[in-house]
Amino acid sequence: MTDTAADDQPRIDPSTRVRLHDLAVRRDRDEWIVGRLSTRTFVALPAAGARAVELLGEGCSVARTARILRAETGEEFEVAEFVRDLAALGFVARIGDRPVPDPTPPRASLPWLRPHRVRLALRPALPVLVGVLLAAAVVVLFRRPDLVPGYRDLLWSPHGSVVLLSGAAAGWTLLLAHELAHLVTARAAGVPGRMRLGTRLQFLVMQTDISGIELAPRRHRLTAYLSGIALNLSVASSLILALTLTDTGTTAHRLLAAALLLALLPLPFQCMVFTRTDLYFVLQDLTGCRDLYGDGLAYARYRWRRLVRAPQIGPRSPRITRADDPSTRLPPHERRAVRLYSVVLVVGTAACLTFMAAVTIPLDVALLVRAARGLGPEHGLARNADSAAVLVTLGGINVLWLVTWWRNRRAADRRTRG
Template identity: 35%
Template sequence: MSDAGTTTVALRDLSVTDDGEECIIGDPSAGTFINVPAVGGVVVRSLLAGRTVAEATAEAETFAGETVNVASFVETLDELGFVAHDSAAGDAGPTPTAPVQQRTWFTGADERVARWFFGRTAWTGYALAALFSLVTLVVRPDLLPLSTDAIVVADFGISALIVLPVGWSITALHEYWHWLAARALGLQSRFGIDVRYGVFLVFETDLTQIWSVARRRRYGPQLAGMAVQGVLLAATLLAEVLWRDAPFLRLLVLLNLATLMWQAMVFLRSDLYAVLVTATGCTNLWETTQLRAKAMFHLISAAERQTLNDASAADRRVSRWFVHVWLIGPVFAVGYLVWYLLPWISGAAAWTVAGLAASPATGTFWWTLASAVALFGPLVLTAAVAARAGVGALRARAGRTTPA
């Protein structure tokens, strides 16, 4: 038997990114990344260069100034699927990050074209648009929208035909800009559907591959959606200043402000939550925060306590204060629901009940029924996605507790 130290290890096409005192290693094609001590990056870079395990060990020990068990580390890499084997690895596609998830990475725009929208000049424009919107709303508070601005006309059915496609278009633009910013870095992304607190349906862009670039380069893709909405909001407010009493403009202001407020709710894993994680150097803040909340209420198990203790220093440090934001967050989420959705939903429900009370032989009945499907369809979709996520969680828990 040959000495294992003289063998080479064929790794997949891994990315190795220095991140402070640690290193992020991952397989961009599978969307899987781990955070390891800097010496782990030295080992992976050495193995990727074709050096033997013995040579990689020598480099790692020179770097760390102590003994390094490279063989054990290679076994861990193999368990994560980072070692290439003869059988096709990664055919199952990227790891899903949402209950409903596109299975393959999405590519399209040339990154050279995408860079035009995210250079220094472009970001200056985004910042000026945000500043204009802020100053305008402070100087002209009468331009702040009301939830009833979603009712563009008296007929809720017609309002739905206007509001829903406009809202979806804004969401699509937001997510597209995330993707475009990723393309500007030469990265790919995926799209998915998730639910927050079992009530809020969200469409998200999976930007997992940004972990393969330096921390300072991750902010662009994370803030891109809000940036383009800031431009749209500024343009709409300017139009409102010039042309008042335009219901459609009020609707655009409402939808843009409502979605931007959503992104400010960091306790919902929003865009600004991603920025927070990047800025603080966290790697698994969400799980660490949940475990810390369990510990606060003495609901944590011994295994979970160990997981909390093993979390990165940054995750433990930030979770000490973020857990309070996470616990209080639902109060703000309910306030958002009451301000933004409840008046519109209650009005739509009253209009629907009145319309369905008409005879099925009338056009009013069928128009109301069709409109109700459009109005309440997203709520049904939210419930379906939440149920799917719940079933998946129960199956995963059953799998962990079922005896071998």
């Protein structure tokens, strides 16, 4: 039987030349990041690999590329196999006279938002303006400590349904603005970006995939990672300044104070780097790690297997030795960061799941049961409205978390099988 799949593969011989798609290249320590922004695909290559990409892009044949690399490094390279790897990544447009099937790029959010329209987001003056606004707010709080927000500021109305619905609307609006800040700064750097719902442990989040930003200069990368936090701080700072213009006790003052707290509430969550928050990507970039979360998880699993199997070792039991340590294959600077991060990952995840089991789930169940019991003709209109608001808002969020988790899980399984 003929292998038609194999027959469809373009033949690569020493005289073959290839045409590459537009690729971005950036040096990172001892490696080179090579990628294609339109498909958000990138790979880390050694210097010889980056040089091979350069030579192939200039039109050198497979044989000539191999000869130049041998002359420059003194080593032999399987350039034909390297071309096949590049084609699998979607970096090759043609092999010889045959086009290479191009994978459909992921859909970008707000495609009408062109890079030249949002270039202002990467201007160096913008972080300075954010800093000035934040400094002004800190000065105001130092002089007016009564403006420091507390949890009671959220209870701006005596009607719980009004507080719940308005808080949910304001919270999701701020969340959308936070993610839009990531999208705008990434788009300004030429990265398409895509916003979607996701889950982080027990948290329902909106996240922006800005894969490809790794190819941008460091200042642009950090700007894209921190833009959401900068937006929250800017909104909070503006609200603090606005509070000084309103009288304490007025409805306007109470609404501004509630909005201030809602703008600040997401910031502590950003410190939970074990859930891959914005600060996680900053940490990953500054430590020079390729996949801090994945490598940290692999190292934590290795330590767990050693701990569990140690008492069970028998004459025929497979031993888990230091040679099985996945972190030993990493460069020294990555190895240290990964091992430290694995501790944060394990402790933080355990704390979050414990809090969910001990507090979040019992509280949600109690609120939902109370709301269900508050429905019926024997209760007044206000009680029914409050109960319905709790059921719709709290119940809807939990259902949305389950649907989002299931959808993303199935998508990940399809990618794994594919």
